[in-house]
Amino acid sequence: MLSFAEENYLKAIYHLSEGGSEPVSTNSLADNLETKAASVTDMIKKLAQKQVIDYKKYYGVNLSDSGKSVALQIIRKHRLWEVFLVNNLEFKWDEVHEVAEQLEHIKSPLLIQRLDKFLGFPKYDPHGDPIPDENGKLTTKPRTELALAKKGQQGVIVAVNDSNSAFLKYLDKIGARIGTPVEVIDKVEFDGSLEIKLGEKVIFVSKEVSTNILISE
Amino acid sequence: MLSFAEENYLKAIYHLSEGGSEPVSTNSLADNLETKAASVTDMIKKLAQKQVIDYKKYYGVNLSDSGKSVALQIIRKHRLWEVFLVNNLEFKWDEVHEVAEQLEHIKSPLLIQRLDKFLGFPKYDPHGDPIPDENGKLTTKPRTELALAKKGQQGVIVAVNDSNSAFLKYLDKIGARIGTPVEVIDKVEFDGSLEIKLGEKVIFVSKEVSTNILISE
DNA sequence: ATATTTTTTTAGATGTACCTAAACATTACT
DNA sequence: AGTAATGTTTAGGTACATCTAAAAAAATAT
Numbered sequence: 001m002l003s004f005a006e007e008n009y010l011k012a013i014y015h016l017s018e019g020g021s022e023p024v025s026t027n028s029l030a031d032n033l034e035t036k037a038a039s040v041t042d043m044i045k046k047l048a049q050k051q052v053i054d055y056k057k058y059y060g061v062n063l064s065d066s067g068k069s070v071a072l073q074i075i076r077k078h079r080l081w082e083v084f085l086v087n088n089l090e091f092k093w094d095e096v097h098e099v100a101e102q103l104e105h106i107k108s109p110l111l112i113q114r115l116d117k118f119l120g121f122p123k124y125d126p127h128g129d130p131i132p133d134e135n136g137k138l139t140t141k142p143r144t145e146l147a148l149a150k151k152g153q154q155g156v157i158v159a160v161n162d163s164n165s166a167f168l169k170y171l172d173k174i175g176a177r178i179g180t181p182v183e184v185i186d187k188v189e190f191d192g193s194l195e196i197k198l199g200e201k202v203i204f205v206s207k208e209v210s211t212n213i214l215i216s217e
Numbered sequence: 218m219l220s221f222a223e224e225n226y227l228k229a230i231y232h233l234s235e236g237g238s239e240p241v242s243t244n245s246l247a248d249n250l251e252t253k254a255a256s257v258t259d260m261i262k263k264l265a266q267k268q269v270i271d272y273k274k275y276y277g278v279n280l281s282d283s284g285k286s287v288a289l290q291i292i293r294k295h296r297l298w299e300v301f302l303v304n305n306l307e308f309k310w311d312e313v314h315e316v317a318e319q320l321e322h323i324k325s326p327l328l329i330q331r332l333d334k335f336l337g338f339p340k341y342d343p344h345g346d347p348i349p350d351e352n353g354k355l356t357t358k359p360r361t362e363l364a365l366a367k368k369g370q371q372g373v374i375v376a377v378n379d380s381n382s383a384f385l386k387y388l389d390k391i392g393a394r395i396g397t398p399v400e401v402i403d404k405v406e407f408d409g410s411l412e413i414k415l416g417e418k419v420i421f422v423s424k425e426v427s428t429n430i431l432i433s434e
Numbered sequence: 435a436t437a438t439t440t441t442t443t444t445a446g447a448t449g450t451a452c453c454t455a456a457a458c459a460t461t462a463c464t
Numbered sequence: 465a466g467t468a469a470t471g472t473t474t475a476g477g478t479a480c481a482t483c484t485a486a487a488a489a490a491a492t493a494t
Contacts, residue, residue: 003450003451005450005451005452025471025472026471026472026473027470027471027472035451035452035453036452036453036454037471037472037473038452038453038454038455038472038473038474039451039452039453040472041472041473041474042450042451042452042473043450043451043452046450046451057459057472057473058458058459058460058471058472058473085328088335089328089331089332089335090331091327091331095327098325099323099325099327099328102323102324102325103323106316106319106320107319108315108316108319110308110312110316111302111306111316114306114307114308115306118305118306220480220481222480222481222482242441242442243441243442243443244440244441244442252481252482252483253482253483253484254441254442254443255442255443255444255482255483255484255485256481256482256483257442258442258443258444259443259480259481259482260481260482263480263481274442274443274489275441275442275443275488275489275490
């Protein structure tokens with residue numbers, strides 16, 4: 001049985017390695033988990049001993065198969081709870097993260113199975129992120145960063161890259177939600193900002209914002 | 218901010234002191250929390266320092282007002298989650314305890330406020346125990362142990378004293394649920410067991426069972 | 435009222451998850 | 465290639481929540 005701290009490490013490694021492909025450095029984990037590099041070294045030694053990661057000194061860590069599976073289960077729980085909070089408890093999409101960070105550590109396979117059923121087996125969370133199934137399988141639709149779209153390109157917002165509350169509130173303000181249609185009117189060479197048609201409105205968004213909006217046709 | 222362990226101590230003290238009236242001994246806490254007396258002494262010193270309990274060496278502990286309020290909030294969360302599990306996630310009343318033990322420690326006043334609303338502001342949990350309101354206020358209906366009822370007395374099951382899974386499964390088996398009408402047909406002097414009419418059936422229940430069933434008219 | 439038993443507390447250890455400071459490896463820069 | 469900068473690990477220490485064994489206090493029994 002893994003502790004909350006251990007589970008958080010596995011989740012962080014999963015995210016930082018983009019799904020378990022690349023190795024993750026000690027410092028990037030320390031940053032991500034808001035802790036110190038020395039603490040990370042301590043913990044990854046323990047996780048390596050438990051066989052959930054592969055660790056070679058000075059070379060960073062990789063999730064093992066079992067570690068990846070644990071990480072995906074935590075992500076599954078996190079996202080299912082987010083759906084519950086938004087769909088049933090009137091939470092806004094910028095309010096769910098903190099609470100889901102706690103709920104994701106509740107240990108009860110039955111609970112998650114039943115919650116999934118209760119929610120109608122959702123495939124995506126309120127930020128458009130895919131929810132892994134019981135076996136940890138992800139169904140990822142092709143999606144592009146809005147920042148990479150060409151002038152004239154059209155699409156629909158399917159997800160956001162950042163679940164930061166301030167960012168999501170800004171999106172609410174400009175009327176950008178999952179499902180909102182977008183069209184690139186113009187790209188500003190100077191700072192990479194975009195002029196876009198969002199629903200019925202035409203506005204400018206910074207490069208940073210457009211990097212964090214994911215669209216598909 | 219209190220840790221899970223600290224919260225569990227406060228909850229245990231609340232239950233063992235019957236709502237904060239009598240002092241609770243070190244050993245009874247150790248028994249209840251399945252830990253050792255020495256560990257309890259350590260912890261109650263810390264809780265006393267945090268002003269959530271009153272502690273005098275060798276005299277047992279009492280909840281302070283703030284400690285009582287914390288305990289009631291945890292009990293509120295526990296019972297609301299139990300309602301959710303039974304009403305919405307198809308859990309049976311003997312399956313909810315363990316999961317609710319985890320869920321009660323989630324820290325988010327908004328979550329509990331919204332959950333309460335979602336559930337329709339329930340007053341009792343699946344075992345018939347009253348749910349404290351936001352201010353920790355309990356509405357307790359008068360209720361008697363079935364074991365204390367007199368021959369010929371009639372009533373309705375309103376709660377159970379023990380949430381032990383085996384006991385609840387037994388109640389399911391004999392058809393005893395919250396709301397089931399009961400009538401005392403006869404009391405057996407010898408072992409204190411009862412002959413009762415439960416719904417439409419007439420059966421015998423042991424003294425131990427009847428002690429754990431609460432009825433009201 | 436004294437001795438015995440029970441209960442509670444203290445003393446000293448352990449494992450977890452952190453920390454700082456210092457040592458060591460790797461990478462980047464003239 | 466040699467040095468400086470950056471990244472990582474080790475060493476040693478802290479707070480938390482637990483433990484065992486022993487000492488001390490309170491309750492019980494003779």
